Amino acid sequence: MIKSQKEKIQRVLAGLFSIGAFLALWQWAVVSTTLGQLMPGPITVITSFIQAFSVPIGTCTIQQHVGWSLSRVMIAYLVAAVVGIGLGVLMGWNPKIEAIFKPLYDIIRPIPPIAWIPLSIVWFGLGEMTKYFLIFLSAFSNITLNAYEGAKSVDPVLMGASRMLGANRTQTLLTVVLPASMPFIFAGLQVAISTSWATVVAAEMVRSTEGVGWVIVSAQDTNDMNQTLVGILAIGIVGFILATIMRGVETRLCKWNKSE
Amino acid sequence: MESNPKVRVNHLTKKFGDLLVLDDISFDIPEGELLCVVGPTGCGKTTFLNSLTKLYDITSGEILVNNEPVNLKKQNLAYIFQENSTMPWLNVEQNVSFGLDIKKVPEKEKKERVEEFLDIVGLTPFRKYYPSQLSSSMLQRVAIARAFATKPELLLMDEPYGQLDIELRFKLEDELVKLWQKTKTTVFFITHNIEEAVYLGQKIMILTNKPTKVKKVLDNPLPRPRDITSPDFIDLRNQVTDLIKWW
Numbered sequence: 001m002i003k004s005q006k007e008k009i010q011r012v013l014a015g016l017f018s019i020g021a022f023l024a025l026w027q028w029a030v031v032s033t034t035l036g037q038l039m040p041g042p043i044t045v046i047t048s049f050i051q052a053f054s055v056p057i058g059t060c061t062i063q064q065h066v067g068w069s070l071s072r073v074m075i076a077y078l079v080a081a082v083v084g085i086g087l088g089v090l091m092g093w094n095p096k097i098e099a100i101f102k103p104l105y106d107i108i109r110p111i112p113p114i115a116w117i118p119l120s121i122v123w124f125g126l127g128e129m130t131k132y133f134l135i136f137l138s139a140f141s142n143i144t145l146n147a148y149e150g151a152k153s154v155d156p157v158l159m160g161a162s163r164m165l166g167a168n169r170t171q172t173l174l175t176v177v178l179p180a181s182m183p184f185i186f187a188g189l190q191v192a193i194s195t196s197w198a199t200v201v202a203a204e205m206v207r208s209t210e211g212v213g214w215v216i217v218s219a220q221d222t223n224d225m226n227q228t229l230v231g232i233l234a235i236g237i238v239g240f241i242l243a244t245i246m247r248g249v250e251t252r253l254c255k256w257n258k259s260e
Numbered sequence: 261m262e263s264n265p266k267v268r269v270n271h272l273t274k275k276f277g278d279l280l281v282l283d284d285i286s287f288d289i290p291e292g293e294l295l296c297v298v299g300p301t302g303c304g305k306t307t308f309l310n311s312l313t314k315l316y317d318i319t320s321g322e323i324l325v326n327n328e329p330v331n332l333k334k335q336n337l338a339y340i341f342q343e344n345s346t347m348p349w350l351n352v353e354q355n356v357s358f359g360l361d362i363k364k365v366p367e368k369e370k371k372e373r374v375e376e377f378l379d380i381v382g383l384t385p386f387r388k389y390y391p392s393q394l395s396s397s398m399l400q401r402v403a404i405a406r407a408f409a410t411k412p413e414l415l416l417m418d419e420p421y422g423q424l425d426i427e428l429r430f431k432l433e434d435e436l437v438k439l440w441q442k443t444k445t446t447v448f449f450i451t452h453n454i455e456e457a458v459y460l461g462q463k464i465m466i467l468t469n470k471p472t473k474v475k476k477v478l479d480n481p482l483p484r485p486r487d488i489t490s491p492d493f494i495d496l497r498n499q500v501t502d503l504i505k506w507w
Contacts, residue, residue, distance in 0.1 A: 157341055157343045157344075157345045158345060158347060160315060160339070160341065160345070161339065161341065161345040161347075161403075162358075162362065163315075163332060164313060164315075164332065164337060164338060164339035164416075165338065165358065165359035165362050165363070165406075165410060166332055166333055166336070166337075166359070166362050166363055167362045168333065171362055175347075175358070175361070175362070176347070179347070179349045180347075180348075180349070182349065254349075255390075256348055256349045256350070256351075256390040256391075256392065257348070257349075257392075
């Protein structure tokens with residue numbers, strides 16, 4: 001117990017050290033090289049970031065921009081999680097469902113979400129639906145693939161054991177296939193939360209007036225590198241928090257997967 | 261042939277393509293019997309068991325449990341595999357309860373049975389442990405408790421102790437005898453270990469090399485607890501060894 005706490009502290013310190021070293025290198029590069037003519041240093045960016053909590057960028061403060069982006073990500077991500085886990089597990093478990101959906105999925109999977117922008121505007125217009133759709137696509141792809149792999153890799157002995165105990169197909173799906181796939185599903189959810197958060201920037205390039213993606217895109221229009229970095233910092237911090245929350249949920253729900 | 265056996269196997273034949281594995285096997289198992297099946301390595305013992313339980317489709321013949329064709333949903337059968345078959349996401353208590361959940365046993369009865377069988381296999385102190393925290397012998401005890409907790413009409417065991425060391429094997433064999441005597445379950449126990457078959461079996465069925473037939477069924481009248489060093493035990497073990505020899 002003491003050892004694990006010590007290890008945790010060491011890990012946090014190592015992480016803080018690498019972040020500190022990165023910021024120091026950035027600051028040095030801005031002060032000592034021509035990079036300073038192109039972009040601000042970390043102190044300026046962090047100060048602007050803190051100021052953005054009270055001084056609006058466009059029509060919203062930074063926390064309101066984050067709120068907008070987060071709501072878009074979470075709505076699309078949750079829909080992608082439900083559809084992706086359902087489809088992936090069913091494809092991995094049932095050869096007939098796999099035969100019907102897997103080829104179509106394999107064609108859609110490698111297409112990058114931003115390639116869908118023109119088509120999604122035609123389908124859904126310039127409103128929120130297009131943004132949800134693009135984020136959905138980026139999350140759906142990873143979640144489905146991992147759920148599929150999870151269901152495919154269920155130990156046949158466990159399936160046989162449940163069948164021998166009298167389980168019907170639905171019981172086997174719910175009591176064996178789904179829980180056995182959980183570590184894979186969580187790995188997919190982890191990757192998907194990052195890709196969704198990354199895709200929100202592309203999605204908010206499609207006519208929006210709020211969101212962290214808009215903060216970056218509008219800064220590009222005005223050559224405001226400081227605002228660009230404030231937007232990037234917001235994306236990084238929120239992405240880190242989301243990934244940490246997801247890891248916590250996984251640790252709690254899949255504690256059986258870690259031997260002590 | 262028995263007049264009303266628990267299990268009746270009539271002319272069971274199993275082919276994989278042109279390969280004949282099980283060749284016209286017939287036998288009965290009376291209710292409450294502990295039958296051990298031994299045969300040379302690779303003779304098709306597991307195929308035999310998987311055919312009995314319909315995990316494999318049989319080529320011809322019939323298998324009756326209580327005079328009805330095998331139906332896993334209707335009949336209460338349990339199977340203990342060679343490999344670890346505990347559910348890794350469930351703790352010991354939940355694993356023992358797994359079959360009872362499947363069979364929708366009422367909550368009160370389920371709790372009582374889980375307590376009873378956790379106690380019998382000595383895992384009550386480990387009830388909250390996950391399989392990843394248990395040793396191989398403890399995992400097999402969880403599988404055994406899970407199987408017995410469902411009070412099966414027929415318990416099929418496929419070399420369940422094959423991967424354990426000799427000391428643990430003896431311990432679990434004694435535990436199995438204790439459970440069998442207490443529950444009067446009909447047990448079909450497959451092993452390649454002749455000593456194990458003589459130690460456990462009320463009867464010993466000896467299989468031939470492929471294509472597999474029943475070579476002989478021996479009665480085992482040795483009193484329990486059995487002494488593996490007694491002359492009678494050694495004599496019976498030698499008899500089985502002679503019958504199993506194919507060289």
